[in-house]
Structure formats: structure tokens, C-alpha cells
Amino acid sequence: MGGYGSGRWNWHNKKIQVEECYKWSIYALKPYLIPGFSGASRWLQGEREIASISFYVQGNDYPTAVRLKYTKYSGSKNEIEIDYRVNLTTTQLAWGGVRYWFICPLQGCQKRVGCLYLPSGGKYFGCRHCYDLTYKSRQDGNWERHFFGEMALGLQREYPGITWRDYRDLMDGRQTRRIRELLLIRALQQWQKYDPYEGYLTKEQLLQQSGLTIENLKELEDKLNSKTQTLEDFKTKIEKLEASMVDKEELCAAIFERLSSVIDPETGVDVVRMRLIEDLVADADGRVVYKFRPSSPLCPIAVPLSLMIQEAVASVSGVTGQDMQIVGYIQAEELTALLREMLEDMGYSS
Numbered sequence: 430m431g432g433y434g435s436g437r438w439n440w441h442n443k444k445i446q447v448e449e450c451y452k453w454s455i456y457a458l459k460p461y462l463i464p465g466f467s468g469a470s471r472w473l474q475g476e477r478e479i480a481s482i483s484f485y486v487q488g489n490d491y492p493t494a495v496r497l498k499y500t501k502y503s504g505s506k507n508e509i510e511i512d513y514r515v516n517l518t519t520t521q522l523a524w525g526g527v528r529y530w531f532i533c534p535l536q537g538c539q540k541r542v543g544c545l546y547l548p549s550g551g552k553y554f555g556c557r558h559c560y561d562l563t564y565k566s567r568q569d570g571n572w573e574r575h576f577f578g579e580m581a582l583g584l585q586r587e588y589p590g591i592t593w594r595d596y597r598d599l600m601d602g603r604q605t606r607r608i609r610e611l612l613l614i615r616a617l618q619q620w621q622k623y624d625p626y627e628g629y630l631t632k633e634q635l636l637q638q639s640g641l642t643i644e645n646l647k648e649l650e651d652k653l654n655s656k657t658q659t660l661e662d663f664k665t666k667i668e669k670l671e672a673s674m675v676d677k678e679e680l681c682a683a684i685f686e687r688l689s690s691v692i693d694p695e696t697g698v699d700v701v702r703m704r705l706i707e708d709l710v711a712d713a714d715g716r717v718v719y720k721f722r723p724s725s726p727l728c729p730i731a732v733p734l735s736l737m738i739q740e741a742v743a744s745v746s747g748v749t750g751q752d753m754q755i756v757g758y759i760q761a762e763e764l765t766a767l768l769r770e771m772l773e774d775m776g777y778s779s
């Protein structure tokens with residue numbers, strides 16, 4: 430890609446002093462390095478505007494170049510329109526992320542630099558190597574200290590202990606041991622600030638946001654605990670009930686077993702096979718409820734048969750009481766009442 434400007438112009442006789450330059454550092458530009466962003470920067474010398482520099486950040490997903498447009502007022506008050514592009518490049522940072530650099534746009538340079546300068550008499554921004562900049566204070570030997578010291582001062586928070594020398598090396602992209610150290614310190618700083626639980630609420634934040642007090646929270650916790658206890662109790666009850674169900678099933682099976690030996694004299698078949706016993710259930714205490722349906726509404730032996738059935742049921746171990754209902758029989762109600770009386774006389778409680 431062709432650069433702009435003509436390299437060294439007529440600077441041979443007189444070196445430019447950096448104070449006479451418009452300086453643009455990548456650090457100053459960094460917040461605006463968003464593709465599509467456009468802004469402007471005025472170069473003032475006292476009250477006088479030497480240039481108004483407008484810039485446009487190019488790139489799709491990330492910035493790739495900055496397009497510069499400005500008008501320069503030459504000494505003779507002629508305006509010169511200047512429009513060109515400064516490419517950007519990146520280097521990987523130790524803690525992740527990237528650092529942006531300008532590529533010096535001057536012809537044949539292509540140096541990766543952190544600062545570009547526009548001399549008051551120049552047309553294009555370029556690096557200090559190209560412009561061979563000198564500084565006012567160079568004569569006293571402290572020019573670098575002054576120049577980079579001020580910039581280093583502004584970076585103390587990000588790079589604690591950074592000196593003007595470090596800043597100069599950083600700007601020149603020198604990978605010295607000291608620079609690596611600074612980058613490591615910076616990385617550690619970032620790492621310490623990193624909170625993996627960021628975004629989750631602490632108990633205190635939760636209380637604050639929900640309007641609850643610590644007492645409310647304790648109350649809720651207690652409620653939850655007691656609910657858990659109730660659930661435990663309930664489970665125990667269910668287990669007991671299930672266990673007794675098994676017992677009851679066994680009891681009913683034993684009763685049927687016993688009843689299968691009670692023979693209906695009229696047919697010679699046992700009452701279970703005759704299906705004369707219906708809806709037999711036992712509760713956990715051993716109380717048995719069932720229906721006796723005589724084989725016909727006028728069965729002559731219904732009364733003695735019902736007695737035989739009741740005696741058989743009562744003889745099964747585990748049975749503590751019984752309630753027989755006679756159904757489908759003429760005078761069933763009377764018979765039921767009569768049987769109750771008889772049972773009570775026999776010593777069975779109903």
C-alpha cells in the first residue's frame with residue numbers, strides 16, 4: 430500500500446520540535462475505536478486553530494483503519510484539504526484482549542507505533558522516526574523524561590510504577606524484561622479484579638432487593654425446614670400404611686381361605702366359590718366388613734349359613750370384629766338385626 434507524503438521533506442536544515450507537532454496517541458483514540466465511529470479533534474495553537482481533524486473508524490467486526498480528513502492552514506492562509514487512511518494493527522496482550530497500534534502511513538515506513546505526529550508545517554501524520562523529531566528540552570538532556578514522563582503519569586493506575594523510560598519502550602514496542610513485568614502486573618491486577626460470581630446476588634443484596642429482613646429470611650428458612658419435617662412424617666405414615674395394607678391383604682386372604690371351608694349345604698359348594706361373599710375389607714385394627722348375598726332371595730338356609738360364615742370369620746386370627754351385611758334377601762334388614770343380637774349373645778361384638 431502506498432504511503433502518503435514524501436518521507437522526509439525539507440527537514441534537513443531544521444529538526445522539528447515535538448511541541449510544534451500535533452500528537453495523536455493510540456491511547457487517546459482507543460475509546461473511539463469502534464467501526465463506524467466518526468469524530469473530530471481540533472488542533473489549537475493558543476487561540477489559533479491550526480487544523481480541525483475529523484476521523485472515521487473503518488472496519489466491520491473490529492477496527493482496521495482510521496480515515497483522516499482535515500484542512501490545514503498554511504502560513505499563507507491557503508487551505509489544503511487532506512484525506513487519507515492510517516491502518517491499524519494489533520498485538521496480543523498477556524491477559525487476553527489486544528493492543529492497537531498505528532501503522533505509520535508515511536511512504537516506505539510501515540512502522541508499528543503508538544503515537545503519530547503532525548508537524549505544524551507538515552501535511553501527514555507520521556511516526557517520530559520518520560520525522561526525526563527533536564524536542565525543545567533535548568538540549569538539557571531531559572527531553573525524553575519530560576515527554577514520556579507526562580504520559581506515564583496518566584497510566585499509573587493501569588501500570589503501577591510505570592516510568593517515562595517504560596513508557597518510551599512501550600511506545601516503541603520493545604519487549605524488554607521490564608515491560609513484560611509491567612504487563613504481568615497488569616494481568617494479575619485484572620485477574621484479582623475478576624469475580625467469577627459477579628452477576629449473582631449475595632445474601633445481603635438479595636435482602637436489599639427483595640425488601641426482606643434477615644429475620645424474614647430466617648423465618649422462611651425455618652418454614653422450609655418444618656415443611657421438610659412434615660414431609661418426612663408423611664412419608665413415615667405412608668410407609669406404615671403400606672405395611673398395614675400388606676397385613677390387611679394377608680388378613681383378607683386368610684379369611685377367604687377359612688371361608689372356602691364353609692359349605693353351602695344346599696349346593697354342596699363352598700361360599701367363596703358360590704360368590705356369596707362380596708366387598709370384604711379389613712381395616713388396620715382387624716375389623717372386617719363384608720356383604721353376604723344368599724344364593725336366592727328366599728334361600729331357606731340363609732340364616733344358619735350366615736351364622737356359619739360369621740363364626741368362620743371370627744375364628745381367623747387377627748380379626749377383632751366384623752360387620753356382615755346381608756344383601757339381596759327378603760327381610761334382609763330384619764335378618765341383619767337379628768343376627769347382630771344373636772352375635773352379641775354369643776359374645777361377639779359387632
Ligand SMILES: [Zn+2]
Nearest residue numbers: 533538556559
Ligand atoms: Zn514512520
